[in-house]
Amino acid sequence: MKHRRDESVSFSAMFGLPAEVGLRMAAEALNLSLSTAYRRVRNGDFPCQVRRTGRRYVVRLPDLMRVLGIQDVRVRYDDVEAGARFASGEGDV
Template identity: 95%
Template sequence: MFGLPAEVGLRIAAEALNLSLGTAYRRVRNGDFPCRVRRRGRRYVVRLPDLMRALGIQDVRVRYDDVEAGARFASGESDV
């Protein structure tokens, strides 16, 4: 809905976790990367919800009605 990817590459995950790419690869090999890492062909990927959880970001569900109400509010329309 918001254009966020379902998963990100190891480089992006490492940057988000403030790790160098070399440290990220080493931690993946050692099995102690802060979140679950999967192989997609030759690449390592991390599911976005797993990365958010590792960053301490709560997984908040957004309902379509809330988005619509927010759009109406932002445009100056009232719900009354």
């Protein structure tokens, strides 16, 4: 991937997280049983927006992260590279 040094990308994109997750994963992240998650989807009170694609229910990752209180912050490439150098013991950042 080519990038300029001053560019940034979202945390989720930087680490290759999926754009959406299935209901099972969303339920686990929210500490709900799968049956409770399905019931809440049917009742229209699941904590984030759910979309049906074919026979599956999916939740957009940014929506799930927001409900969990996780910010999808912008990350600068320079900061990631500096962190990798620091973690490998290559000196000061």
